[in-house]
Amino acid sequence: QSVLTQPPSVSGAPGQRVTISCTGSSSNIGAIYDVHWYQQFPGTAPKLLMYGSSNRPSGVPDRFSGSKSGTSASLAITGLQAEDEADYYCQSYDDGVSGYVFGTGTKVTVL
Amino acid sequence: QVQLQQSGPGLVRPSQTLSLTCAISGDSVSRNGAAWNWIRQSPSRGLEWLGRTYYRSMWFHEYAASVKGRITINPDTSQSQFSLQLNSVTPDDTAVYYCVRGTSWSWGWYFDLWGRGTLVSVSS
Numbered sequence: 001q002s003v004l005t006q007p008p009s010v011s012g013a014p015g016q017r018v019t020i021s022c023t024g025s026s027s028n029i030g031a032i033y034d035v036h037w038y039q040q041f042p043g044t045a046p047k048l049l050m051y052g053s054s055n056r057p058s059g060v061p062d063r064f065s066g067s068k069s070g071t072s073a074s075l076a077i078t079g080l081q082a083e084d085e086a087d088y089y090c091q092s093y094d095d096g097v098s099g100y101v102f103g104t105g106t107k108v109t110v111l
Numbered sequence: 112q113v114q115l116q117q118s119g120p121g122l123v124r125p126s127q128t129l130s131l132t133c134a135i136s137g138d139s140v141s142r143n144g145a146a147w148n149w150i151r152q153s154p155s156r157g158l159e160w161l162g163r164t165y166y167r168s169m170w171f172h173e174y175a176a177s178v179k180g181r182i183t184i185n186p187d188t189s190q191s192q193f194s195l196q197l198n199s200v201t202p203d204d205t206a207v208y209y210c211v212r213g214t215s216w217s218w219g220w221y222f223d224l225w226g227r228g229t230l231v232s233v234s235s
Contacts, residue, residue: 002157032218033218033219034216034217034218034219034221036216036219036221036222038222044227045209045225045226045227045228046158046209046222046225047225048221048222048223051214051216051221051223052216052217052221057223089157089158091158091221091222092219093219093220097175097176098176099160099173099175099176100148100160100219100220101160102157102158102159102160104157105157105158
């Protein structure tokens with residue numbers, strides 16, 4: 001079972017803003033560890049979307065932004081586009097399991 | 112262009128050993144600042160980190176508690192690749208397996224390059 005909890009789904013109309021939460025604990029996000037985010041389309045491998053909570057790799061549109069506070073992190077998509085419809089996962093390190101952990105995943109639907 | 116090319120069987124019998132190889136092009140398995148991981152994904156387990164190998168003057172290997180004792184990840188510097196062996200598999204090990212490059216960040220690592228994935232089914 002994942003130690004990072006995300007909402008199963010979020011949805012929004014084109015142009016709207018949606019946010020995805022990632023809730024952890026004092027052994028992962030609430031400790032010193034960074035949060036990273038991945039985007040996955042059906043039948044393909046996850047792709048790095050955000051690293052170090054709020055840094056975008058080259059090529060990721062600036063409508064994606066991230067933040068971290070306490071034991072949680074969030075990913076925001078402003079100006080939602082049809083091509084953003086995908087699954088999104090957060091990731092961190094957990095002292096309790098001494099390993100890298102992923103969130104439960106959130107499906108973003110563009111209405 | 113850096114790429115990871117996975118190879119290995121898609122069907123493994125229960126109690127046998129799952130073996131996969133990941134060939135690295137455009138990077139080096141022994142480069143400082145990189146770690147070479149195996150991650151799997153299944154409907155029941157979601158995304159699950161299995162382990163990694165990396166070089167810092169010597170080779171290090173780290174494994175997830177969930178598979179420790181059954182897993183080996185080895186680098187092959189002569190061919191710039193790394194491998195996964197998972198012993199005594201059961202149907203619960205059925206998943207898509209990814210080889211993944213990890214990059215060091217200030218506090219932790221992120222996974223910035225993924226192979227295309229190999230669906231491995233454990234069935235008799």
